[in-house]
Amino acid sequence: MERFKDSGETIYSFQDEFLVQCPRCQACAIVRRLDPHTTDLFAPLFAPRRFSCKGCGASKDWAEKEIRRSSHNEPTDDYFHYALWLQAPCCGEVLWACNLQHLEFIESFVRAELRERRPDSKFGCRIGVCSLACQNGCNLARTATKF
Numbered sequence: 001m002e003r004f005k006d007s008g009e010t011i012y013s014f015q016d017e018f019l020v021q022c023p024r025c026q027a028c029a030i031v032r033r034l035d036p037h038t039t040d041l042f043a044p045l046f047a048p049r050r051f052s053c054k055g056c057g058a059s060k061d062w063a064e065k066e067i068r069r070s071s072h073n074e075p076t077d078d079y080f081h082y083a084l085w086l087q088a089p090c091c092g093e094v095l096w097a098c099n100l101q102h103l104e105f106i107e108s109f110v111r112a113e114l115r116e117r118r119p120d121s122k123f124g125c126r127i128g129v130c131s132l133a134c135q136n137g138c139n140l141a142r143t144a145t146k147f
């Protein structure tokens with residue numbers, strides 16, 4: 001039996017890297033934190049980011065003091081608001097992942113038959129919009145493996 005061990009990741013654990021769709025050439029591009037080694041508690045979220053695309057060579061830097069989440073439902077990265085690469089429709093919602101680690105986290109959750117969760121954790125905000133609304137684990141697993 002596969003076991004899901006909740007090690008306390010939050011959605012912020014996955015924000016050092018976003019896989020996004022390049023707005024210029026539509027290839028898979030990346031938004032990455034420039035300094036991954038800072039120890040400041042709040043720095044990781046607001047640390048400068050760089051968008052870069054290997055497909056067309058586009059690149060762009062982000063260095064602001066606040067993050068604006070787009071109000072519409074389309075999943076985008078928090079910095080440049082480009083469409084996330086890893087997204088798929090699921091039960092009328094869109095399941096999304098920031099990057100491959102995040103996707104693995106979702107997959108290990110939906111695959112596991114035995115889920116160990118921390119009683120105090122806010123699990124729902126970590127695995128994308130669809131997950132908790134979706135009571136049907138099989139459907140979610142299928143969507144996750146389709147990426």
Ligand SMILES: [Zn+2]
Pocket residue numbers: 022023024025026027029053054055056057058
């Ligand atoms: Zn590109």
